[in-house]
Amino acid sequence: MQTSLKTIFPNFSSDLISTIEENGSLQHFESGTILMRTGQYIKNTVLITKGKIKIYREGEDGGEFLMYYLQPGQACAISMICTAKSEKSQIMAKVVEDVTVMMIPLQLMDKWMMEHRSWYEFVIETYRSRFEEVLEVVDNIAFRSMDERLEFYLKRHSDACGCSEVNLSHQEIATELNTSREVVSRLLKKMEQRGLVKLNRNQIELLK
Amino acid sequence: MQTSLKTIFPNFSSDLISTIEENGSLQHFESGTILMRTGQYIKNTVLITKGKIKIYREGEDGGEFLMYYLQPGQACAISMICTAKSEKSQIMAKVVEDVTVMMIPLQLMDKWMMEHRSWYEFVIETYRSRFEEVLEVVDNIAFRSMDERLEFYLKRHSDACGCSEVNLSHQEIATELNTSREVVSRLLKKMEQRGLVKLNRNQIELLK
DNA sequence: AGTCTTCTGTGATAAATGTTACTGTAGATT
């Protein structure tokens, strides 16, 4: 393996790392691959070591309402939560940047929870942070108007990638916010006039 | 104790029940009491044995956006999630029907997770079901219009109490959906015209 | 260069929701 698990998951004990390497299977998926569908049974827990996965809720009309992104060092909370009873997924997971993931059979979850303290803590922290993130999403759609939500969305993106450019078309943004492309274009134009962003084709630079 | 824990939490082992009775403290709170505030540190996990608690997200303008209700046999997922690091609460919890709760010091959480299988399973299931419930809330506000959300809201209420009457004023409903009283009145009137409900003072009867 | 496709900008208009203002009514209080 090029980049060691230990680097990506620094809190895992050496013991746990070995166990993961023994039992997990490292897999690659291309951007665009759908890793999980609503209603599908979950058979694996997924640890991301490279790339980016989008977790979203699918609308009837093709909306892809963004919940959050999974990045290296993170894991899919849903797949962990559904573990116990091998429940059905309530969400969609789509690769948005080619990923390398470690697939771990569900039945090992419970075992590791008992045997590896660092795994236990990782799972709890994953649950907690995702729950919090989803609560923030609820906040936004419940209390904020579209312009504020758009600003928040862009900020989240640049925070996630650590840069100030968001390389998405207006249409893609509209889909993730469940609104229309025209609305996004208009609001972005207003933001540009307020000096908050600079608009290029397929790219939005955040200025402040 | 009048009603035994064993009856309310049938899946707990006898062993666990004894441990809870030894370490927890049974407390009563009146309707209207705020048990948890946004930003507050969490020091206890709460098991509900009687009454009803509303978990909501507070808006700046006094909105009380409903996430879900906690009822006998359930526990506060947030308080469990925040456990590990004694994190701050992201939500509000308000008693809406006089409750009796078992308060359990946070530090016991981790210990019990390891020692009591039935506690472990209960916690996991609590996480899972609440996460799912919040996802459904997101679905509703992201993809549905107010009339559909109102119908869903009423259905949820009658499901929760097991009856077909919802005893709330239009204002209370409006607060929980973060809209205005007038909008709720209008939509309810339309539902009445469609024969879906019968409107009385402080009460809505679901007909279908 | 010319053609195509995708992305972006913008006006006009429609629909949903929020706000203001006022009325009536049921039940509680005196």
Next chain:
DNA sequence: AATCTACAGTAACATTTATCACAGAAGACT
């Protein structure tokens, strides 16, 4: 019974968001 208060109904209007229609610009392809 008279009064008071919280609740409910509704019209008129404002605002936000969605939809339709179209035009221009950037880059891809031949």
